[in-house]
Amino acid sequence: MAAQACANGIARLQGDFLSRSISARPSYQITTRKPIRFIETTNVSTAEQRRAAAQGASELSGADILIEALIRQRVECIFAYPGGASMPLHQALIRQEDRLRTILPRHEQGGGFAAQGYARSSGRVGVCMATSGPGATNLVTTLADAKLDSVPIVAITGQVPKQVIGTDAFQETPIVEVCRAVTKHHYLITEFHDIARVVKEAFYVARTGRPGPVLIDFPKNIQQMTLDAPPDYDPPMNLPGYHPEILQSQSEQISQVIAAIRRSPRPVLYVGGGCINSGASDALATLARRTGIPVTTTLMGLGAFPGNDPQSLGMLGMHGTVYSNYAVNEADLLLALGVRFDDRVTGKLEEFARHGKIVHVDIDASEIHKNKEAHIPIVADVGEVLEKVNAGLTDEDVPRIDEWQQQIAKWKDAHPLVYRDEETWISPQYAIRELARQTADRDTCIAVGVGQHQMWAAQHFPFGKPRRWMSSSGLGTMGFGLPAAMGAQAANPDALCLDIDGDGSLLMNLQELATLHCEKLPVKILLLNNQHLGMVMQWEDRFFEGRRAHTWLGPIDAPEASGSGDGQIGRTYPDFVSIAQGFSIEAAQVRERAEFSDALATMLACDGPYLLDCVCPYQEHVLPMIPSGHSVQDIITE
Amino acid sequence: MRHVLSALVVNQPGVLAQISGMLASRAFNIDSLAVGETENPEFSRVTFVVNGDDHVLDQVRKQLEKIVTVVKVLDFSNRNYVERDLMLVKVSTAEGKRSEIRELAEIFRGKIVDVSPGHLMIEISGQERKLESFIDLVRPFGILELVRTGRVALLRAEQDPGSSNDPGVGETTGDETE
Numbered sequence: 150m151a152a153q154a155c156a157n158g159i160a161r162l163q164g165d166f167l168s169r170s171i172s173a174r175p176s177y178q179i180t181t182r183k184p185i186r187f188i189e190t191t192n193v194s195t196a197e198q199r200r201a202a203a204q205g206a207s208e209l210s211g212a213d214i215l216i217e218a219l220i221r222q223r224v225e226c227i228f229a230y231p232g233g234a235s236m237p238l239h240q241a242l243i244r245q246e247d248r249l250r251t252i253l254p255r256h257e258q259g260g261g262f263a264a265q266g267y268a269r270s271s272g273r274v275g276v277c278m279a280t281s282g283p284g285a286t287n288l289v290t291t292l293a294d295a296k297l298d299s300v301p302i303v304a305i306t307g308q309v310p311k312q313v314i315g316t317d318a319f320q321e322t323p324i325v326e327v328c329r330a331v332t333k334h335h336y337l338i339t340e341f342h343d344i345a346r347v348v349k350e351a352f353y354v355a356r357t358g359r360p361g362p363v364l365i366d367f368p369k370n371i372q373q374m375t376l377d378a379p380p381d382y383d384p385p386m387n388l389p390g391y392h393p394e395i396l397q398s399q400s401e402q403i404s405q406v407i408a409a410i411r412r413s414p415r416p417v418l419y420v421g422g423g424c425i426n427s428g429a430s431d432a433l434a435t436l437a438r439r440t441g442i443p444v445t446t447t448l449m450g451l452g453a454f455p456g457n458d459p460q461s462l463g464m465l466g467m468h469g470t471v472y473s474n475y476a477v478n479e480a481d482l483l484l485a486l487g488v489r490f491d492d493r494v495t496g497k498l499e500e501f502a503r504h505g506k507i508v509h510v511d512i513d514a515s516e517i518h519k520n521k522e523a524h525i526p527i528v529a530d531v532g533e534v535l536e537k538v539n540a541g542l543t544d545e546d547v548p549r550i551d552e553w554q555q556q557i558a559k560w561k562d563a564h565p566l567v568y569r570d571e572e573t574w575i576s577p578q579y580a581i582r583e584l585a586r587q588t589a590d591r592d593t594c595i596a597v598g599v600g601q602h603q604m605w606a607a608q609h610f611p612f613g614k615p616r617r618w619m620s621s622s623g624l625g626t627m628g629f630g631l632p633a634a635m636g637a638q639a640a641n642p643d644a645l646c647l648d649i650d651g652d653g654s655l656l657m658n659l660q661e662l663a664t665l666h667c668e669k670l671p672v673k674i675l676l677l678n679n680q681h682l683g684m685v686m687q688w689e690d691r692f693f694e695g696r697r698a699h700t701w702l703g704p705i706d707a708p709e710a711s712g713s714g715d716g717q718i719g720r721t722y723p724d725f726v727s728i729a730q731g732f733s734i735e736a737a738q739v740r741e742r743a744e745f746s747d748a749l750a751t752m753l754a755c756d757g758p759y760l761l762d763c764v765c766p767y768q769e770h771v772l773p774m775i776p777s778g779h780s781v782q783d784i785i786t787e
Numbered sequence: 788m789r790h791v792l793s794a795l796v797v798n799q800p801g802v803l804a805q806i807s808g809m810l811a812s813r814a815f816n817i818d819s820l821a822v823g824e825t826e827n828p829e830f831s832r833v834t835f836v837v838n839g840d841d842h843v844l845d846q847v848r849k850q851l852e853k854i855v856t857v858v859k860v861l862d863f864s865n866r867n868y869v870e871r872d873l874m875l876v877k878v879s880t881a882e883g884k885r886s887e888i889r890e891l892a893e894i895f896r897g898k899i900v901d902v903s904p905g906h907l908m909i910e911i912s913g914q915e916r917k918l919e920s921f922i923d924l925v926r927p928f929g930i931l932e933l934v935r936t937g938r939v940a941l942l943r944a945e946q947d948p949g950s951s952n953d954p955g956v957g958e959t960t961g962d963e964t965e
Contacts, residue, residue, distance in 0.1 A: 329801070329804065330812050354855060390797060515850050517849075518842070
């Protein structure tokens with residue numbers, strides 16, 4: 150990072166000169182004054198030769214052991230940004246480049262979110278790496294994000310040498326201290342012989358129980374220590390306080406659930422991310438199809454049950470469908486599976502599902518009774534419980550819920566998801582529906598930023614299977630979409646990976662366009678550009694008399710900055726098409742509805758990365774909406 | 788309601804920081820906290836006193852158990868246990884009341900551990916109430932300095948009260964008044 154800052158300084162000094170005359174010169178002439186012939190380069194081209202060269206020079210280093218341990222955890226891809234304290238690790242990575250792909254993001258936060266995209270789309274542990282100090286602190290948001298959404302990632306940070314820890318050394322931060330509250334677990338490696346055990350434990354903790362982020366802080370001097378004999382890569386773990394394997398349901402609990410289903414005339418399945426993490430989608434579909442119970446999912450649960458299935462009620466909660474919220478409100482049995490009764494789902498807690506008996510299944514005991522008292526609490530894996538329920542459910546247990554289904558069908562007819570669809574503009578909901586139409590027969594991963602576009606994607610894109618929807622749901626981190634799509638693409642090279650983004654969110658990790666181009670990741674970006682921070686603007690319109698307070702993203706002297714625009718968006722700012730082209734990424738802007746379909750088809754047919762800047766009206770609100778802390782009675786539909 | 792929780796944790800750096808950080812960040816109020824190594828140097832025992840209703844207690848216990856380095860959490864409430872605080876207190880003897888203070892210390896089974904022309908230092912252990920009443924009694928003499936540990940507690944053997952409940956050494960039952 151410091152080297153980079155320094156290089157930036159020099160680049161700034163020379164930038165003017167360079168940009169005018171020799172803009173295409175290679176970078177090494179910018180960052181060094183040494184004539185090129187004096188720069189030593191090793192002439193080893195393959196990883197195998199590099200390994201041989203390294204082994205000739207020295208024995209296995211701590212860094213080599215950590216990377217080998219990653220490979221033995223079947224890690225195939227790591228997102229790593231180097232710096233002083235992680236250089237030995239990168240040297241070890243380059244020696245293993247034929248066994249482990251290293252992708253260089255352009256910001257550590259991009260690397261962290263890419264690891265999340267990798268994990269969320271594949272179900273495997275995502276891995277990212279950064280140097281000490283600022284590199285490590287740049288990962289913090291991604292760890293907090295992974296904690297709230299239960300995403301298994303292992304983050305490795307370089308640390309200053311052990312002997313100077315605590316002396317405020319250059320690029321030193323106590324990252325374990327900083328991250329305690331936002332990780333599932335964390336390690337500071339203090340002994341050379343702990344490396345293999347720590348890696349093994351970190352992966353085990355990250356992916357078992359309720360998954361989450363694990364941090365490994367690795368001092369540089371231990372990275373550089375060497376060993377003659379290969380270490381034991383499969384040492385016994387030392388986790389006396391961690392036993393996710395004992396969390397199993399009891400047979401009485403299963404009978405209670407079956408009895409509750411049998412007696413219920415108005416049941417609803419309320420399904421969340423836990424269902425996806427436990428791989429329970431098939432078991433869920435079996436139960437739903439056999440009983441006919443309607444299914445509503447949380448934002449994290451989208452894809453756990455096919456979104457276009459007639460039994461699907463779509464998403465519930467603040468921006469959920471009217472009928473899903475009505476159904477939960479009227480239900481006499483709520484089967485809450487892998488969910489945590491988040492405030493964005495429940496609104497006013499006392500009013501939420503107040504007529505119903507609650508069955509709450511979650512692998513994390515602390516979620517049970519946390520926000521809402523459960524009548525039948527089960528601390529266990531959702532998939533395990535569903536399979537046992539399916540096995541125990543007899544034909545007599547299938548409840549008669551025809552009336553309930555008719556009631557729900559009436560609600561669906563009376564209150565469908567609607568939006569203003571006009572010929573004069575590209576409504577964002579239409580854009581998403583058109584995207585769904587054009588990608589219906591492709592394996593499509595969708596990542597999103599945070600805001601209106603995120604909610605519209607959640608409402609209007611029907612996810613057919615799990616692990617195809619990536620959204621920063623708990624933490625709500627803007628800038629999540631582009632790097633997450635990038636990570637999904639790395640994990641699913643044959644899938645169509647898309648980032649549906651807003652202009653505010655996209656700008657927050659825009660540097661990752663460089664990663665798309667340089668690492669050959671053909672991510673497509675559908676930018677719903679309304680020149681505003683749309684979700685905040687919507688709240689201004691609803692709750693602050695429409696007073697604009699820093700939600701316009703154009704120049705401050707434009708009338709829109711004070712909310713007095715004429716509703717037309719003229720020239721957009723920034724010029725995303727030029728920016729993308731500057732990153733060597735194909736791009737186009739589309740403003741007319743008549744042209745949108747073709748423009749989208751052009752993007753989807755492109756082999757490489759592509760940005761489609763779609764200018765949308767800023768007058769649109771995400772509806773329906775239950776204001777924060779209110780109940781379903783207060784639902785706003787227009 | 789007041790609860791005494793006892794957590795067995797892995798004895799390594801940062802565990803206490805994590806526990807106290809978790810309690811603070813989730814706004815749980817801790818009246819007292821004591822920590823020390825157990826008979827097995829790999830583990831420490833942390834004893835907490837928490838005030839709150841059953842819902843709060845349930846969350847505190849579950850959030851503690853979620854921490855990877857926390858092995859086991861026990862809630863001693865409604866169970867038969869012994870709890871103790873330890874206090875060191877320096878009382879002024881400036882007004883020539885040394886013997887009076889000594890007498891009080893004896894009544895409370897305190898020990899005099901340091902003497903100077905101007906003060907006595909008394910070591911005293913017991914339940915919170917006992918320590919509080921001792922403080923009240925010596926306050927008029929002038930308390931120069933005072934330090935107290937957090938609460939420590941252990942469960943009594945449950946099934947065989949005869950053998951271990953009252954070994955006749957030091958203080959006796961958990962709900963004694965003394």
